[in-house]
Amino acid sequence: MNDLVISCENLNKVYQDGSNQVAVLKGVDLALQQGEMLAIVGSSGSGKSTLLHILGTLDTATSGSAKIKNQEVAKLSRTEQAAFRNKNLGFIYQFHHLLMEFSAVENVAMPLLIKGLSAKAAKVAALEMLEKVGLAHRSSHKPSALSGGERQRVAIARALVTKPALVLADEPTGNLDKQNAIKIYDLINELNKSLNTSFVVVTHDLELADKLGKIAYLDDGKLTIKESQHVA
Numbered sequence: 001m002n003d004l005v006i007s008c009e010n011l012n013k014v015y016q017d018g019s020n021q022v023a024v025l026k027g028v029d030l031a032l033q034q035g036e037m038l039a040i041v042g043s044s045g046s047g048k049s050t051l052l053h054i055l056g057t058l059d060t061a062t063s064g065s066a067k068i069k070n071q072e073v074a075k076l077s078r079t080e081q082a083a084f085r086n087k088n089l090g091f092i093y094q095f096h097h098l099l100m101e102f103s104a105v106e107n108v109a110m111p112l113l114i115k116g117l118s119a120k121a122a123k124v125a126a127l128e129m130l131e132k133v134g135l136a137h138r139s140s141h142k143p144s145a146l147s148g149g150e151r152q153r154v155a156i157a158r159a160l161v162t163k164p165a166l167v168l169a170d171e172p173t174g175n176l177d178k179q180n181a182i183k184i185y186d187l188i189n190e191l192n193k194s195l196n197t198s199f200v201v202v203t204h205d206l207e208l209a210d211k212l213g214k215i216a217y218l219d220d221g222k223l224t225i226k227e228s229q230h231v232a
């Protein structure tokens with residue numbers, strides 16, 4: 001068994017837009033080893049979110065193969081896909097999607113409660129993860145009492161608390177200023193090193209993309225991958 005966390009071959013996605021067919025992904029190949037990180041860049045509408053959704057089992061390709069941890073995810077039933085997501089994947093979005101009426105630690109504990117952990121065990125693990133993202137001292141605060149950067153840290157802790165093999169992030173710093181965005185990418189690098197979690201991050205910002213190990217350029221439905229110049 002290889003250690004590929006992502007293996008895509010000849011992935012195609014065609015949207016039916018009224019009577020028009022729109023080909024968004026045209027024969028995308030992608031391989032990522034466990035622990036590697038990848039930034040996906042490309043112009044608006046180039047298909048970055050579409051690709052991320054396919055990798056996240058939230059959408060299916062029109063044709064081709066998408067394996068996550070050697071599992072052809074399109075072959076799973078909807079219920080199996082949900083279980084697969086809970087076990088193997090974490091998600092981070094531009095707008096953190098935290099539950100505003102719950103504290104930071106309650107937000108981070110939520111995926112573990114859904115998995116069936118006891119409230120006590122979930123809280124202990126959530127506090128540990130908040131410590132890793134530098135927010136242990138803000139654990140009892142609700143999102144409304146946190147800064148934008150702190151909220152994104154809580155969202156990262158929530159994505160990682162189940163120890164997923166792969167985290168998929170769509171413009172995770174799109175809502176932050178540059179200084180805070182850089183801090184979030186530094187944190188992603190730290191967590192990648194300590195947990196061996198793979199990250200695939202969609203961003204418009206080439207400078208931030210360069211902080212991850214590889215950059216994939218999506219253009220006219222094709223993906224070109226380059227090693228970044230960044231030395232961690």
Ligand SMILES: Nc1ncnc2c1ncn2[C@@H]1O[C@H](COP(=O)(O)OP(=O)(O)OP(=O)(O)O)[C@@H](O)[C@H]1O
Pocket residue numbers: 015016017022024042043044045046047048049050051
């Ligand atoms: N459900 C859909 N039906 C029809 N067309 C769609 C659908 N979803 C996305 N598209 C089209 O597919 C193309 C790719 O969309 P996608 O959201 O993946 O791009 P993106 O690179 O993430 O863009 P952005 O950077 O603006 O978020 C766009 O032209 C979009 O309009």
